[in-house]
Amino acid sequence: MRSKILIIIPAYNEEANIKRVVDNLIKNYPQYDYVIVNDGSKDRTADICRENHYNLIDLQINLGLAGAFQAGLKYAYHMGYDCAIQYDADGQHRAEYIESLYEEMQKGYDIIIGSRFVTRKRPRSLRMLGNFLISIAMIITTRKSIQDPTSGMRMLNKKMIEEFALNMNYGPEPDTISYLIKSDVKVKEVQVEMDERVAGESYFNFGRSLAYMVRMAISILVIQGFRKRTTSYIQDSEV
C-alpha cells in the first residue's frame, strides 16, 4: 500500500549531502514516500538523483525555497497524500521524529512544527536572537507563543497541503504560520533534535540573515494583518 505521508526534500546545490540523506530515508524509513525537488541546482544534485533513480521533480529554473516547496506540495496535492513534511536536504532533520509529528497531527492539528525549543532552552547566540525576535513578533500579533518559528521541519495535513499548493504568499516561513494562526488554523510544536549541517554551505550569511529578519518583521507585524483568507478550499467548504 502506498504511504499516506510524503516527505518533500527541496534541494539547491546539495550534491555533498543529497545521497546520504535520501539513502537513509529509503533504507531505514521505507514506510514513507519521498520526493526531491531540485531547485535548478548548478551542481550535480539532479544528476545524482537520476543516477540513483530517486523520485525527482527537476525544476529548470531556480525558484527559491518557497517555489520549490510549493512544487513538492502540488505533487502531494495531485497524488492525494494525507500529509506532507518539509525535510532539509542537508541532513539537519532526523526522520525518526516524523512518527511523533504524525501522531500529534492525528489529535486534530493542521500544522505541526518540529521544534528545537519546546522542552529545551534556546541557546544564546546571534543566530538564535533572530529566532527569538520573530517569536516575539508572533506573540505580539497572534498572542500565541511559537518557540522555534524558523524551524524548517513542518508537517501539513491534507487541508493545508491544498491551501499551500494552490495559493499565493504561502511560503514555508514564519510569516505564513503567523497569518494562519491568526485565522484559527491549529498549529502545534513537537520537540525534536536537529543535527548540524555536515557538508556544503548554508544559504544564510550575515547580510542575508539581516535582510531575512527585516522582511519577516515587516511581514509579520504589518502586512499579515491586512491579508484576507479567501482560499479555494474555504470557498468550497462554505458553498
Add this chain to the structure above:
Amino acid sequence: MMTILFRVVLIFVSFCTSFFILRKIRQAKMQIEDSIFWIIFAGAVLLISIFPKIADYCASVLGIYSTVNFIFLFMIFVLLIRNFYVTIKLSQLDGEIKELTQEIAVAQTMNKTSEQSVVGKEEIEGEEQ
C-alpha cells in the same frame, strides 16, 4: 524647513502608497517579498514628514541649501536604485521565460515524435498481419 502643507502632502503620499500595496496583498495579487520595499519607502516618507528635523539635519550635513531639495534628491536616488534593480530582475525574468518556453516546446515535440514512431510501427505491423 518644511511647510505644514508639504508635510501633509508627504503623509498623504505615504498612506496612499501603503493603501495600494496592502490592497494588492489582500487581493493576493502581489507577492509579499515585492511589497517590502514599498512598505519601507512609505515608512521613511512618514518618518520624515513627522520628524522634519531629520531631513533638515541631512540637508545641512550634505550642504544642500533647502530641506525640500534634499527630499527631492533622496527620492530620486531611492527610485533610481529601485529602477536599476527592477531592470535587472525584468531582464532575468525575460531570459527565464525564453528558456522555459523553449524547454516546453522541445519536450512536446520530442513526445510527439516518439508517439508517432510508436503509432507508425503499430500500423506497419497491422498491415503485415
